[in-house]
Amino acid sequence: xxxxxxxxxxxxxxxxxxxxxxxxxxxxxxxxxxxxxxxxxxxxxxxxxxxxxxxxxxxxxxxxxxxxxxxxxxxxxxxxxxxxxxxxxxxxxxxxxxxxxxxxxxxxxxxxxxxxxxxxxxxxxxxxxxxxxxxxxxxxxxxxxxxxxxxxxxxxxxxxx
Numbered sequence: 001x002x003x004x005x006x007x008x009x010x011x012x013x014x015x016x017x018x019x020x021x022x023x024x025x026x027x028x029x030x031x032x033x034x035x036x037x038x039x040x041x042x043x044x045x046x047x048x049x050x051x052x053x054x055x056x057x058x059x060x061x062x063x064x065x066x067x068x069x070x071x072x073x074x075x076x077x078x079x080x081x082x083x084x085x086x087x088x089x090x091x092x093x094x095x096x097x098x099x100x101x102x103x104x105x106x107x108x109x110x111x112x113x114x115x116x117x118x119x120x121x122x123x124x125x126x127x128x129x130x131x132x133x134x135x136x137x138x139x140x141x142x143x144x145x146x147x148x149x150x151x152x153x154x155x156x157x158x159x160x161x
Contacts, residue, residue, distance in 0.1 A: 009058050010024055020033065027048075035111070042108050045110070047112060047114050064118050087133070106124045117139070117144070128150075
């Protein structure tokens with residue numbers, strides 16, 4: 001079943017034209033896409049969660065992919081504004097350089113799409129040089145969770161495996 005789900009997802013995403021050079025990588029479908037509202041190209045990872053879900057919802061994954069790639073500039077700015085506000089509220093003043101505008105420093109570099117969520121990965125070259133900001137969105141593109149993941153966090157995760 002794993003192979004048929006991934007092949008179906010790959011076929012659907014190829015036909016949609018939403019991703020450039022889509023391919024199967026382990027248990028996901030990956031490719032590149034242009035996130036017009038942000039003006040950047042991002043790596044996209046479509047995850048049907050084969051190990052966790054008996055009947056993956058390919059329609060929901062495709063709808064979420066279309067939704068995030070087609071997000072309006074106004075909605076994108078609102079998402080970024082909410083992310084920046086939440087980060088500034090959560091961090092102490094000494095943890096974020098006041099000279100840096102996070103709204104311009106954060107750049108989307110990746111998107112993970114699941115049936116019930118979208119994860120946008122931001123890099124902050126100046127504000128978070130050794131970390132990535134993972135923003136979990138609902139399928140309706142409402143901010144649900146924000147996590148700053150540093151290189152140390154990823155190494156710790158790898159050590160636990």
